[in-house]
Amino acid sequence: MGDRVFSGLAVGAGVLLLAVMAAIAVFLLVEAVPGIRADSKNWLVEKTWFPDSTPSVWGISALAFGTVVSSLIALVIAVPVALGIALFISHYAPRRLAVLLGVLVDLLAAVPSVVYGLWGLNWFSPHILPFAHWLNDRFGWIPLFSGTVSGAQTMFTAGVVLAIMILPIIAAVSREVFLQVPRSLEEAALALGATRWEVIRTSVLPFGRPGIISAVMLGLGRALGETIAIALVLSTSFTLNWHVLEPGGNTIAANIPLNFAEAQGNGRSALIASGLVLFVITLAVNMAARIIIARRKEFVS
Secondary structure (H helix, E strand, C coil): CHHHHHHHHHHHHHHHHHHHHHHHHHHHHHHHHHHHHHECCCCCCCCCEECCCCCEEECCHHHHHHHHHHHHHHHHHHHHHHHHHHHHHHHHCCHHHHHHHHHHHHHHHCCCHHHHHHHHHHHHHHHHHHHHHHHHHHHCCCHHHCCCCCCCCEHHHHHHHHHHHHHHHHHHHHHHHHHCCCHHHHHHHHHCCCCHHHHHHHHHHHHHHHHHHHHHHHHHHHHHHCCHHHHHHCCCCCCCCCCCCCECCCCHHHHHHHHHCCCCCHHHHHHHHHHHHHHHHHHHHHHHHHHHHHHCHHHHC
C-alpha cells in the first residue's frame, strides 16, 4: 500500500511539473502573438526597441546577444575557479577547514541577487575599472578587449558579477559529486603509483564529468535568467557590441522588469515574446546538457 501511494505521488508530481511547463509555454506564446503580428520588421534580427511606436518596431537580437555574451563571460571565469574550490574542499583541505569552506560556499549560493547587484554597483564597478583599463592597454589587440573604456557599467563587469553569483552553485554541486567518487577507485590509482593530481585527473574528474556538466548547466541557467543584478550593474542600451569593455548592452531578463511597468499593448506583448525566447534558450541548454550526460551514463554505471 505504501509503495502504491508513494508511486502515485511521484507520478502526480511529474505530471504536475509537465503541466506547469506546458501552461507557461502556452501563456507566453498566446501573449506574445499580438506583439509579433504588430512588428513591422523581423523581430528575431531587429536591434531597436520601439514596440509602442507607429509602426511598431522591435527586436530581440541585441538582447539575446547580451544574454549569451554575459553568460559566457561568467562561465569562462566561474567554472575553473569553482572546480578548483570543489577539488580543494573534497581532496586537499583538512577536515575542519573543508567543513567551514563548504558551509561558506552554501551560504554564498543562498545570497539574494539584489545583494550582489548593489555590491556590484557601489563597490565592485569602481574597483574593476583600473583592471578594465589594463586589459584594454595590454590586450586591446584582441577585438573583445578593444574600444574605448569610458566607464565600468559594461558587459564585462556584468559578466564578472554573474561569475561571482554562479560560482557557489557550481562549486557546491561539484563538491558533492567529487565526494561520491568510489574510494576504491582512488585507492587503486594510488596503489599503481599515481600522484594525487594524477588520481584526480584519471579518476575523479572522469567519474564526476556528468555531475560537473549538470553543475555548469545550473550555473548557466542562473546566469541566463539573472535580472536585478544585471539591471543594477549594466548601463543598458540596445546595441550589439563585441567590445565588452565599452558601456552598454542589455539582456532579455533585465529588459523585462526595466520596461514592463511602463509598457502597454504591443510593448507588453513584445516583452513577453522576449521572455518566450529566453524560455526556449534555457530549455535548449538544459536539453543539450541532458543529452551530454546521457552519453556519459555508460561510464558512470
